[in-house]
Amino acid sequence: MTVSGSDTTGPELRARLRRSRRRSTLISVGLVAPVVLFLVVFFVVPIVQMLGVSVYDRSVSEGMPRTAAVIGTWDRDGLPGEEVYAAIGEDLVEGQAERALAGPARRLNQELSGYRTVIFGTARGLPEEPPESWRETLIEADERWGDPAHLVILQRAVNPLTDYFMLYALDMERDIEDAIRLQDSDERLFLGLIQRTMTIAVTVTLVCLAMGYPVAYLLANTGGSLRYALLVLVLLPFWTSLLVRTAAWIVVLQTEGIANTFLMWSGITYEPIRMIYNRFGTVVVMSQVLLPFMILPLYAVMSGISHWNMRAAQSLGAPFATAFRRVYMPQTMPGVAAGTLLVFMLSVGYYITPALVGGSGDQMLSYFIAFYANETVNWGLAAALGTVLMVIVLTMFLLYNYIFGLDRMKLS
Amino acid sequence: MRLPPYATPAQRLGYWLYIAFCTLVFGFLVLPLIAIVPLSFNSTTFLTYPMPGVSWRWYEDFFSSSSWRLSIYNTMVVGVSAALLATALGTMAALAIARTQLPGSRIIMALIISPMVVPLVITALGMFFFFTRLGLTNSLAGLIVAHTALGIPFVVITVSATLQGFDFNLPRAAASLGAPPLFAFRKVTLPVIAPGVIVGGLFAFATSFDEVVVAIFLVGPGQRTLPRQMFSGIRENLDPTIAAAASFMILISIILLFCVEMLRRRSERVRGLR
Numbered sequence: 285m286t287v288s289g290s291d292t293t294g295p296e297l298r299a300r301l302r303r304s305r306r307r308s309t310l311i312s313v314g315l316v317a318p319v320v321l322f323l324v325v326f327f328v329v330p331i332v333q334m335l336g337v338s339v340y341d342r343s344v345s346e347g348m349p350r351t352a353a354v355i356g357t358w359d360r361d362g363l364p365g366e367e368v369y370a371a372i373g374e375d376l377v378e379g380q381a382e383r384a385l386a387g388p389a390r391r392l393n394q395e396l397s398g399y400r401t402v403i404f405g406t407a408r409g410l411p412e413e414p415p416e417s418w419r420e421t422l423i424e425a426d427e428r429w430g431d432p433a434h435l436v437i438l439q440r441a442v443n444p445l446t447d448y449f450m451l452y453a454l455d456m457e458r459d460i461e462d463a464i465r466l467q468d469s470d471e472r473l474f475l476g477l478i479q480r481t482m483t484i485a486v487t488v489t490l491v492c493l494a495m496g497y498p499v500a501y502l503l504a505n506t507g508g509s510l511r512y513a514l515l516v517l518v519l520l521p522f523w524t525s526l527l528v529r530t531a532a533w534i535v536v537l538q539t540e541g542i543a544n545t546f547l548m549w550s551g552i553t554y555e556p557i558r559m560i561y562n563r564f565g566t567v568v569v570m571s572q573v574l575l576p577f578m579i580l581p582l583y584a585v586m587s588g589i590s591h592w593n594m595r596a597a598q599s600l601g602a603p604f605a606t607a608f609r610r611v612y613m614p615q616t617m618p619g620v621a622a623g624t625l626l627v628f629m630l631s632v633g634y635y636i637t638p639a640l641v642g643g644s645g646d647q648m649l650s651y652f653i654a655f656y657a658n659e660t661v662n663w664g665l666a667a668a669l670g671t672v673l674m675v676i677v678l679t680m681f682l683l684y685n686y687i688f689g690l691d692r693m694k695l696s
Numbered sequence: 697m698r699l700p701p702y703a704t705p706a707q708r709l710g711y712w713l714y715i716a717f718c719t720l721v722f723g724f725l726v727l728p729l730i731a732i733v734p735l736s737f738n739s740t741t742f743l744t745y746p747m748p749g750v751s752w753r754w755y756e757d758f759f760s761s762s763s764w765r766l767s768i769y770n771t772m773v774v775g776v777s778a779a780l781l782a783t784a785l786g787t788m789a790a791l792a793i794a795r796t797q798l799p800g801s802r803i804i805m806a807l808i809i810s811p812m813v814v815p816l817v818i819t820a821l822g823m824f825f826f827f828t829r830l831g832l833t834n835s836l837a838g839l840i841v842a843h844t845a846l847g848i849p850f851v852v853i854t855v856s857a858t859l860q861g862f863d864f865n866l867p868r869a870a871a872s873l874g875a876p877p878l879f880a881f882r883k884v885t886l887p888v889i890a891p892g893v894i895v896g897g898l899f900a901f902a903t904s905f906d907e908v909v910v911a912i913f914l915v916g917p918g919q920r921t922l923p924r925q926m927f928s929g930i931r932e933n934l935d936p937t938i939a940a941a942a943s944f945m946i947l948i949s950i951i952l953l954f955c956v957e958m959l960r961r962r963s964e965r966v967r968g969l970r
Binding site for chain 2: 308309311312313314315316318319320322323324326327328329330331332333334335337495496498499502514516517518519520521523524525526527528529530531532533534535536538540541542545572575576604629632633635636640650653654657658663666667670673674677681685
């Protein structure tokens with residue numbers, strides 16, 4: 285760009301500057317657009333859609349369209365009128381012929397077990413010709429068609445928007461009057477699961493902090509090639525596959541493993557201790573896997589703190605412990621917060637490690653999300669549990685972003 | 697870190713206890729990895745010490761079994777493709793974020809980081825739903841797309857860190873001397889940030905190399921990756937072939953770590969930080 289004498293000042297230059305700035309911004313937008321597009325299409329949209337399954341399910345409204353159209357008129361005072369039963373009957377007849385009942389049956393059975401038999405058992409025995417009274421025919425085929433509880437569930441399920449799965453994932457349900465209440469204590473599953481997930485994540489985070497803080501301090505206050513060698517000891521597990529480390533831990537912790545051999549050889553115990561496929565094993569392996577994520581941010585912060593601070597405090601008469609607590613520790617808080625949030629965020633979603641080294645009582649939210657999606661094909665519930673997990677992680681993520689800002693995130 | 701010569705006995709004791717504690721933690725980090733390697737040379741089928749004899753049979757098993765070989769091949773194809781894609785996309789984004797004040801850059805950054813933060817099960821399930829409709833499940837292409845998304849944050853973070861020390865007057869100088877933007881990028885910007893870009897790519901490869909949850913959901917037996925195959929192996933029968941596979945993977949990790957550290961040093965030198 286050449287600048288001639290005439291347009292070095294005045295509106296002309298300002299316009300050119302603005303144009304050049306705009307072009308520069310445009311180039312930047314063009315550079316960032318592919319990533320944004322890629323992530324929105326292949327990451328955000330799939331996840332939002334999947335989580336949407338927890339509140340949106342059209343299987344009943346599509347499988348039983350006539351019922352969906354009229355059952356809303358029922359005021360739940362006594363049994364519904366003939367036209368509602370007629371709609372149900374016709375839907376069942378047609379659905380049976382077109383094999384369209386699997387969706388509604390699965391969905392209704394999720395809410396009340398036995399509903400599948402109600403649907404298929406009735407549909408199989410219905411007459412070809414419309415009977416005189418659908419109500420009597422249906423109740424005769426299965427008396428549960430005369431039970432208001434079954435009909436209320438059907439009435440709710442025809443609405444594609446549902447809060448059933450979300451409530452269920454929090455151990456809640458709607459009673460027959462639509463009031464939300466906690467499930468009976470012997471039927472609660474998920475509040476305990478959420479609590480267990482949080483307990484394991486918090487335990488792992490605290491163990492990592494207790495082990496990581498002193499080590500990060502050592503790394504930050506060691507000089508020369510020793511620091512480098514020690515750093516490699518932290519980075520090597522960081523770069524090693526999670527599966528490899530889990531397999532290695534099984535070798536160490538199993539009944540005939542190295543840990544037990546050592547304990548029995550040294551006379552600490554006379555028979556092998558069970559150290560794996562339980563909570564102990566889960567916490568130990570998860571802590572080892574996540575420890576580098578604690579050490580590295582702590583180390584980054586600590587190596588930026590001048591050791592003269594401590595010297596100054598001690599020269600003024602503070603004992604080491606006081607100087608450490610009052611002068612050094614407050615400065616490391618950003619690292620502590622970063623490390624704990626990172627480890628907590630990662631551990632709360634753990635799946636592979638508990639699945640391989642935990643017992644049945646140590647499985648976390650992720651395991652049950654995979655379980656309901658793959659084994660029982662209850663996608664609504666899987667998505668609802670996924671939403672619970674997302675809420676926990678996103679809260680942490682936003683907290684992290686609010687405190688530190690993502691632009692300052694660094695890897696080792 | 698050393699004790700001053702005037703340290704009291706209590707301070708000495710505390711110091712040595714501290715050193716002992718740190719040694720234990722370092723052992724905790726590294727010893728399991730060291731423990732599994734010799735077992736891959738075990739002559740019996742057990743993963744226990746003491747080993748009665750030494751043999752190469754598990755490595756022969758590992759490298760001759762068709763399912764393990766297929767999984768190595770799949771891992772390499774997926775890892776390299778995903779790393780290349782993530783590096784290209786991520787470097788462009790990092791450049792854009794570094795060179796101008798972009799509108800909404802905080803939101804863009806949050807979007808870019810999110811694959812690192814969202815629990816893998818949720819990512820896996822979402823992609824499974826989505827890819828089923830596109831017909832991308834049970835294909836390496838689907839897994840490549842998924843791993844690219846997971847690798848992008850690592851590339852962006854690494855390249856952004858490199859660009860923090862980058863003097864944007866250099867490409868400006870090139871432009872003032874008449875270099876077209878792409879030419880200036882290739883001849884001026886890229887050589888300076890190349891080590892950072894490669895480190896980002898290695899991070900992306902390592903992410904794919906370590907990823908198993910998405911692989912469990914998205915692919916069938918024909919597209920199994922090495923970690924996926926290890927997962928089944930650990931679950932079904934844990935024999936020294938797993939130890940051989942693990943040792944192989946540890947070797948690759950060491951190579952990756954070595955490359956990254958070399959490049960990091962080089963990058964610091966190129967950017968004049970050393």
